[in-house]
Amino acid sequence: MKLHSRKGAVATALAFSLALAALAASTFTSSPSSTADAKYIGADKCKNCHKVDENGNQFAHWEKSKHAQAFAALASEEAKKIAKEKGIEDPQKADACIKCHTTAFGVAADQIKKGFDAAKGVQCEACHGPGENHMKARMAEAAKNEGKKERVQVPEGEIITKIDAKKCESCHNSESPTFKGFCIHRFGAEQKHWDPRKDRAADTLICGCSGKEGCKHTCDDKCGGKK
Numbered sequence: 581m582k583l584h585s586r587k588g589a590v591a592t593a594l595a596f597s598l599a600l601a602a603l604a605a606s607t608f609t610s611s612p613s614s615t616a617d618a619k620y621i622g623a624d625k626c627k628n629c630h631k632v633d634e635n636g637n638q639f640a641h642w643e644k645s646k647h648a649q650a651f652a653a654l655a656s657e658e659a660k661k662i663a664k665e666k667g668i669e670d671p672q673k674a675d676a677c678i679k680c681h682t683t684a685f686g687v688a689a690d691q692i693k694k695g696f697d698a699a700k701g702v703q704c705e706a707c708h709g710p711g712e713n714h715m716k717a718r719m720a721e722a723a724k725n726e727g728k729k730e731r732v733q734v735p736e737g738e739i740i741t742k743i744d745a746k747k748c749e750s751c752h753n754s755e756s757p758t759f760k761g762f763c764i765h766r767f768g769a770e771q772k773h774w775d776p777r778k779d780r781a782a783d784t785l786i787c788g789c790s791g792k793e794g795c796k797h798t799c800d801d802k803c804g805g806k807k
């Protein structure tokens with residue numbers, strides 16, 4: 581008898597979780613709000629919404645950074661010299677160089693939106709993942725709450741925000757002909773473009789530190805002297 585009622589409970593629980601799974605599957609197909617099936621749209625699209633000074637102006641910060649110049653830098657004399665030693669004629673056309681100096685290298689053409697400009701270098705989506713679905717979701721939301729100014733917390737997964745040192749090190753590594761080391765504390769602080777309105781207390785930052793103050797570690801105390 582005891583066994584029987586337990587079986588019933590298991591069956592009910594199973595039916596319930598199947599119903600939940602079906603619900604999850606249907607919400608997933610009806611709401612396109614994940615980077616998983618999104619296309620790369622390019623920094624010029626992000627600019628439309630992320631160029632507001634009070635919100636941290638991520639676009640202006642990026643535009644001034646070396647990431648924005650990463651493709652252009654491949655046309656410099658220095659780049660040509662490095663390339664020549666490797667038997668490469670034009671670094672801007674060589675996979676061996678553009679793999680780290682552009683965004684979405686190796687991604688299938690149908691995952692890249694028309695108008696995406698690879699010449700813009702290491703763009704937002706190199707770290708945040710493809711942004712098409714995020715843009716669409718935010719446009720739909722903005723159309724609903726016209727004039728609303730408070731910060732919105734976007735659903736988890738709509739755009740990538742958990743970016744750790746491994747992501748950076750996929751390009752910042754000894755395969756780079758100019759590599760002199762990579763320290764997340766120094767490089768992370770330099771490329772930081774936080775939104776001052778965001779409550780960060782619960783966040784894990786790329787250096788492993790938490791809180792509004794950000795990372796106070798130096799390269800020496802966390803990276804074993806590695807710069």
Ligand code: HEC
Nearest residue numbers: 625626628629704705708711715718719731732734739741
């Ligand atoms: C139509 C406007 C719009 C466009 C285009 C847009 N965003 Fe956003 N984005 C938002 C809004 C709104 C938020 C929520 C924060 C806020 O209220 O400012 C947000 C939040 C974010 C966040 C923070 C998410 C979090 O959980 O803290 C990231 C990262 C981000 N966007 C990256 C991008 C990137 C990269 C692009 C381009 C590929 C992009 N956005 C394009 C409107 C937009």
Ligand code: HEC
Nearest residue numbers: 653658659662663671676677680751752755756758759760
């Ligand atoms: C594994 C990724 C990677 C590859 C492959 C790569 N680079 Fe780079 N490149 C970087 C990174 C990261 C930097 C920033 C400095 C550093 O840490 O090396 C950089 C910096 C540079 C700079 C200095 C730019 C400046 O602003 O002074 C030049 C020039 C350059 N790379 C040329 C090349 C050329 C030419 C090739 C192809 C032969 C190439 N890179 C291949 C990642 C890479």
Ligand code: HEC
Nearest residue numbers: 646647649650653680681702706747748751767768770771
């Ligand atoms: C897609 C490859 C790629 C990724 C991912 C990447 N970077 Fe870079 N980064 C580069 C290249 C290439 C350069 C050199 C551009 C140049 O000098 O023209 C660079 C330059 C920089 C610079 C300027 C260095 C200098 O010598 O002044 C900083 C700081 C930096 N990156 C930080 C980061 C951080 C932090 C992350 C991770 C959150 C990251 N990068 C992720 C490719 C990348």
Ligand code: HEC
Nearest residue numbers: 623626630638639642703704707741743774775778785786
């Ligand atoms: C080199 C990697 C890299 C690039 C390129 C990059 N970001 Fe970020 N972005 C980050 C990291 C790392 C964070 C902080 C995530 C965290 O620690 O919470 C961040 C945070 C953000 C946030 C949330 C603000 C906050 O306080 O956390 C927005 C919005 C954002 N980025 C937009 C952009 C836009 C728009 C671009 C291009 C114009 C861009 N990012 C380019 C790595 C990058």
